[in-house]
Amino acid sequence: MPAHHHDNSDLTKNQALVYDTLNAADGPLSAYTILDQLREAGFRAPLQVYRALERLQALGLVHRLESLNAFVACSHPSCEEDGTVAFAICETCGRVFEFTDAELKSRLGAWAKTTGFRPQKTTIEMRGICAECKAA
Amino acid sequence: MPAHHHDNSDLTKNQALVYDTLNAADGPLSAYTILDQLREAGFRAPLQVYRALERLQALGLVHRLESLNAFVACSHPSCEEDGTVAFAICETCGRVFEFTDAELKSRLGAWAKTTGFRPQKTTIEMRGICAECKAA
DNA sequence: TTACGCAATGTAATGATATTACATATCAAG
DNA sequence: CTTGATATGTAATATCATTACATTGCGTAA
Numbered sequence: 001m002p003a004h005h006h007d008n009s010d011l012t013k014n015q016a017l018v019y020d021t022l023n024a025a026d027g028p029l030s031a032y033t034i035l036d037q038l039r040e041a042g043f044r045a046p047l048q049v050y051r052a053l054e055r056l057q058a059l060g061l062v063h064r065l066e067s068l069n070a071f072v073a074c075s076h077p078s079c080e081e082d083g084t085v086a087f088a089i090c091e092t093c094g095r096v097f098e099f100t101d102a103e104l105k106s107r108l109g110a111w112a113k114t115t116g117f118r119p120q121k122t123t124i125e126m127r128g129i130c131a132e133c134k135a136a
Numbered sequence: 137m138p139a140h141h142h143d144n145s146d147l148t149k150n151q152a153l154v155y156d157t158l159n160a161a162d163g164p165l166s167a168y169t170i171l172d173q174l175r176e177a178g179f180r181a182p183l184q185v186y187r188a189l190e191r192l193q194a195l196g197l198v199h200r201l202e203s204l205n206a207f208v209a210c211s212h213p214s215c216e217e218d219g220t221v222a223f224a225i226c227e228t229c230g231r232v233f234e235f236t237d238a239e240l241k242s243r244l245g246a247w248a249k250t251t252g253f254r255p256q257k258t259t260i261e262m263r264g265i266c267a268e269c270k271a272a
Numbered sequence: 273t274t275a276c277g278c279a280a281t282g283t284a285a286t287g288a289t290a291t292t293a294c295a296t297a298t299c300a301a302g
Numbered sequence: 303c304t305t306g307a308t309a310t311g312t313a314a315t316a317t318c319a320t321t322a323c324a325t326t327g328c329g330t331a332a
Contacts (some may be wrong), residue, residue, distance in 0.1 A: 012280065031318070050319065066202040067259050069289090069318060086244070088253045094276060101249060107240045108222070108262060114235065116267025118223045123203050123261040124245060131252025148309065168288070182313060186290065205289060205318095274332085281326070289318065297310065302303105 010059075017041055018052035019073065022062060027094040028070035065089065065096065068123045072096050084108065084122045089129035097130070146195075153177055154188035155197060155209065163230040164206035181236065201232065203261045208232050220244065220258045226266035233266070 002007075009124035011019060022035050029037075030050045052073055060079040063072050066089060073097045077082065079085060084105040086096040104124065112119050147155060151233045157170050163175075179185065189207055192198035196215040199208055201223060208223075215221060220241040224233040240260065246268045248255050 014151070014281075034188045046319070047283085047321095048281075050282080052137065056192060066261070086247075087249070088251070088255070090253075091256070097251065097253070101243050101247060104240060104243045107237050107243070108260075111222075111235060112262065112264070113226070116270065117226075117233070117262065117264055118270055119224070119262040119264040120227070123263075124244075125202070125259040126248065126253065126255040127257045127259075128248070128255040130254055134252065134254055150310075166289075182290070182314085183292095184310075187310080276329105276331080278329090279327090281331080283322105284323085284324105285320105287318100287320070289316100291314105291316070293312105293314085295311075295313105298308085300305105300307090302305080 011056075012052075014043075014048055015052045015055055015056075018049060019056055019061060022056075022073040025053070025073075028065050028068055028072045028089075028096055029069075030070045034071070063087070065125060067122050067127060072098075074079060074098070076100065084124070086124035086126070088126045088128065088130070090133055091127055092129055092133035093132060147191075148188075150179075150184055151188045151191050153179070154185060155192055158192075158198060158207060158209040161209075164201050164204055164208045164225075164232055165202075166206045169209070199223070199234070201261060202259050203263060208234075209232070214237065220260070222260035224262045224264065224266070226269055227263055228265055228269035231266060240257070 017038055018034055021037050022029060029044060031053065034053075034091075035043055035049045037128065038049070053062060053064075055065060056097055061074055063074055064070075064078070067071060067090065075096075076085065080081060084100065086099050086101065088099070090096075108119065111117070120130060153174055154170055157173050158165060167182060167189065170189075170253065171179055171182055171185045174185070189198060189200075193200060197210055199210055199215070199221065201208060202205075202223065210221075211232075212221065222237065222240060224235070224237050226232075244255065244258060247253070
């Protein structure tokens with residue numbers, strides 16, 4: 001089985017519950033918000049959420065937004081193959097726009113190459129106002 | 137006393153204490169670490185640190201590293217004029233390398249322009265291993 | 273089949289980071 | 303001197319994340 005192309009059958013019960021919760025949300029959720037939404041499904045402790053999130057991130061199905069301490073389902077197929085993803089986060093409506101840019105990736109790679117730095121995980125997040133909220 | 141940027145005479149007592157603490161450190165510090173280092177100077181509560189950091193960030197003298205929940209003194213003159221700064225953070229030695237790249241900035245600006253997103257604050261952080269630690 | 277090993281899960285406690293609310297102090301302008 | 307704005311002091315609380323340890327479920331080798 002290739003490393004990408006997961007469906008929910010690859011996931012344990014808790015992982016699937018957390019993943020479904022993130023997919024159903026229209027914006028990023030904190031770990032504790034996920035926990036609250038899964039109380040009825042039997043979740044009792046933050047660790048259950050954090051453990052599931054850890055695995056989902058490793059699979060590339062979920063991203064952590066560092067500037068929000070929150071999590072979103074990946075909206076881009078095969079994220080685990082790319083590695084460098086950027087986010088635009090609207091301060092007004094809370095929506096998150098995920099995108100990639102080869103040149104962005106390549107500039108960071110170039111800096112790393114000239115300095116000898118070996119990047120393992122890259123975070124790119126723009127906070128601001130989305131087009132819709134700007135218009136409103 | 138740091139020679140570039142503003143000098144400390146622009147800062148209040150608490151702001152100067154926090155700024156000096158960050159400048160004396162050879163890596164990022166958490167707010168609570170700063171608090172501990174300033175107990176003898178009279179600091180008693182986290183808020184004293186967070187308030188000073190807020191102002192120092194607004195002045196461009198200090199950056200917040202979102203992926204670490206920690207803070208560093210700016211190592212690049214006139215950061216407040218640039219706005220988009222990138223960081224490489226070594227997982228092994230903890231050192232932080234600050235850099236800018238016009239093309240990086242321009243690619244993010246281009247994405248923003250085509251989508252109508254108005255960015256207010258941009259975070260770019262690479263976590264990895266620096267050249268020295270790789271060699272060792 | 274039992275026994276073992278291993279990954280996932282359950283649970284409690286604690287640690288780490290950040291903010292709210294309200295009181296007091298300082299100081300320059302009127 | 304009084305007023306208003308900014309800075310500061312302090313306590314309490316909110317929010318985010320991890321450590322430690324017990325238990326369960328399940329595939330597999332003996």
